[in-house]
Amino acid sequence: MDSSRISEHGFLADGGTAALVDRAGSVNWWCPYRFDAPSVFGRLLDDDAGHWSIAPDGAAGCERAYLDDTLVLRTVFTTRHGAVAVTDALALEPGARGHEIGRRPPRMLARVVQGLSGTVRMRLHYRPRFEYGRVTAFLTVRDGLVEATAGAATLRLRSDVPVEFGVGEATTRFDVRAGETYGFTCAFTPTYDGGRPTVPAAGRVLADATTGWRSWADLHDYRGRYRAEVRRSAMVVQGMTYQPSGAVVAAATTSLPEEPGGDRNYDYRYVWVRDFSLTLQALWRAACPDEANRQFAWVARAMGRIDGEPAPIMYGVEGERDLTEHRLDHLRGYADSRPVFVGNDAWRQRQSDVLGEVLDAAWLMRHYLDPMSAEVRTLLRALADQAATDWRRPDAGMWEARDAERHYVSSKVQCWTALDRAVRFGPRLGDAADVARWAAARDAVREAVLTRGWNDRLGAYAGAFDSADLDASVLIMPLVGFLPAEDPRMRATMDLVERRLSHDGLLRRWDGDPAGFVICSFWLVGCLALAGEQDRAERLFEQLVARVNDLGLFAEQIDPVTGEQLGNFPQAFSHIGLINAAWRLTECADRARTRAVRQPAGERTR
Template sequence: MYHPISGYALIGNRHTCALVSRDGSVDWCCLPYLDSASCFAGILDAKRGGRWKIAPTGTASVRRGYVGPSAVLRTEFAAAGGRLDLTDFLPIRGGRGEEPSRSLPTLVRMARCVEGEVEVEIEWTPRPDYARADVTIARVDGRIFARTPDEELWLSGLPETARISTAHASLTTRIPLRAGEDLSLLYSWGETDPTPAHELALRYLDETLAWWTAWAESCRIAPQTEPWREMVLRSGMVLKLLTNERTGAMAAAPTASLPEEIGGIRNWDYRFCWVRDSSMTSQAFVTLGQTADGVALLSFLEKAAAQHADPSRIQVVYGLQGETRLTEYNLGHLDGYRDSRPVRIGNGAAIQRQLDVYGELLEAAYDLLRIGAPPGDTQWEWLRGIADYVCEVWQWKDRGIWEVRGPERHFVYSKLMCWVALDRALRIASALGWQGDTARWRREREAVRAAILAQGYDASRNTFVQSFESRALDASNLLIPMTGFLPPDDPRVVGTIDAILRDLTEDGLVHRYWPEETPDGVGGGEGAFGICTFWLVDALARIGRTEEAVGIFTGMLARANDLGLYAEEINPRTGEFLGNFPQAFTHIGLINAAHRLGQALDRDLRAGRSSQA
């Protein structure tokens, strides 16, 4: 059985993550790291993928929520004979900034009968290496292990008296619990701690809750954003979980190949770090008062890209340790979520030409400068080389922000970010008094600007378009005023916003473009994009249409799942989540849109007071 994507909760410890369904099933988990092969992938194949389910036997009503601001999930089952609380988490045991973490690749599940009597049903079906490995399950010295030719996975905490079955490489058992009784189970990759499971689970729980409490207290929520405090903090939690503690890299999502269309082929692996996410992500971190995370991410991306002395070899996406080879391949033995094939691992976008990446890197460097971390001499030499390279290539075609797999085109957003690259290079050079071919940068910056205004703007409809010689709209043009290319009140910006509201917006949700109007080489359909909808909120707030912005923003808040989480896309007609989940880009958009909207509301309030005076 497949659960709705919106039915999942996210838990994690900044090394890896897991998805837990409403009925207590862990259907996705990769150990020891987020980009490792899965050990549970039931979300991608309900029969073969593997899962770990803990729930009362029979039917039960369910309530769930996170414990305070933490990523500790608590699910409450009300069964016929009693009530069971299930607490799920991955331990965070310290490690801040560059300090080594003591967090272990361990998934903790604590069941407690709080009323009456409950029979707990357990199914532990590990399927390592994306369900490709042969698995043997056995009991040794009171612990269960699953062994493959390459690794060992341990399950500890089952009572010695528990009668278990290991048929078909799947452990199943039923354990009765009375009011006040507990059962703590720990699933570990590699070596395990010999401490009794319940004692260890309680220690891990205390440490993890303390860590999240300290994190929440360190967050800064601006007064004007206070009405959405809980949703902003929850989005911050998602970004924190997707950020690798050791490197500062942030994955776009914890999952792979959740479909953008049920039964469709738009299924991608998002467990990597995209350069283009950097500036907006750092802005979200700084908005939350988490400047160190913003600096760590930007520094990671610049270090990863600086592996390439030749700017032409800079990639748009890297592994979470800075890896450059992200070979894309299909897992033909898995059915895919609700028969959505192929199941892709790796990401072929890593080898595409996407010219916007240079603007993202120079924007990242400028962001670092503005928050007190200017580039060093060697770094400036590299950044200066990027600016020189942009002067040479901005007139080339590329695959664009949406990573199309069809023919390259002159995408407006790519040209815009080439303009940003040159503009930010000039700003950095001016601020630090550093040398560079500034005359050429200034000349080419103006040439890019002229090309965009002449060929990327449709005067007959008063809107920017997706690419030169195209009439198709593209939601990425909502970012034009955010880059400083044109002021928000420029009639061409306002006209673009109105065109996107009219022609790309469906029931309050914004499509990035219409695939049938602008073939992207993939085929099939898709939902509306969460990040694009939040871009629209930001754009409306910037041009003073605050009431419209509030309406769309509150509509998006209502579309979150019961835990405040979002996927990449939403079906406007059904509300169904589509694409990888939870999606960093959507949560980044929420934080930044809330901040911009709060500023607009504060501006309007002050303007009202001024007029009354």
């Protein structure tokens, strides 16, 4: 399959969905209705699943970058005849600024070609394929626009140059001279919505998108270390937010493999409660408190009452719970990695760590939850009650094992987190009897983890009770305050995890994991910083950040040998890990400076 590498892609977003465009100027992924809707450009998963390319007709060099503080992508192609820029963006609502952007996305993809020097021959190939590549549309010209309709979806293309039609495609070649500009806008509409909205000029769309993203960026002024990296990651997380609800999807794609040719190819275009607390922390620390508030409101509405039922662990972007998984057998998959999935059956699993994620997030935002609504109070009480009983049960764990449930240490630790935060809330959450019951359960969880989670033969905390298998998820223990990083057993665990699971700075989740899992590596950064190893933590952080693609984007995993990014892309979890690790480095450095100032001069010289 002749598809671009995952890391070759840039990320465009509009608050409702995303598009991926590669270095060769081809849009290889776009699900225009919303993140988890069927694609109209799906070449990322099969050459025949649709694309839209605009690039020089011949060999060309390529340099690209986002316009400052935007998700507007500018690619400069250089040929022996001259240079040309192609600028791409998903449309934002005209006039939307700051926190309004993306609330009502127009569902349009705009591309502007600008001659920079000489004369460059360009080639456009527009080949939509609806329903994940199943349907070839018939293209016609109507009202001066190229219209493609297939079932419930219609695309209308406005082009500044004439195009020629083939079967299900439009093509053209055109010359661009220095100073000339040509625009192209592709607009999606439901076929039967009864309207035919105007398709604006591409230049206007780009101007609105640039202004909108910059107005959002101006509202967020992170002051900590690694400011540029944090601001870019915060914008990526914002781009992965479904603005009508405030939910953040795990990734923009489905079925990009953890290992080329492998079968762990899951659909990540949904919202995991596991990511919830870390997302909130990241947005908070990146100076995005309004987004954090919307996130908490979303999860409270989505979860509703959970009395007597396991807490749901994931949702659709509008709170849907049934995400039943099925295969798209007509697609070959990225790099021939089958199966391709839509939906994700992890929604059926019990994952007890989500209890801690939500209560930890609530504690982080406790000042904004005062007074606490009855809806939120009922939810948090139910989660704490569930942690007090279900911590004794096995679950699928945070890596969503599909073979058997186990007593995962990280799940127990997060049950402890849920109970610890509930106790801290005290009378705001429950009466004296409730608090006493939660405290007793918290202490029981702690004792169980310290005894059954520790493996003498391994000399470390294992991934599950009574197991000898290492798992990087135990690194959350210092990060949630379960144990200090300086604790001898925790320190030994960190050392062994790094020694056995790390390769060239990338940390695998377990022995046999095909590649380094990016957020685990950032967890190690945080643990090292908490252990007082600031210099080593900073070196590891900078080593990790150097592995982003040329646009500052991370996938889920990275092959430590080849450096190839793997898994769904871009991955919110990875960017959340970067933000939280940068904040941890800032916090620990500030504390160290404060201690140094307070310490007597004579003691500092010993």
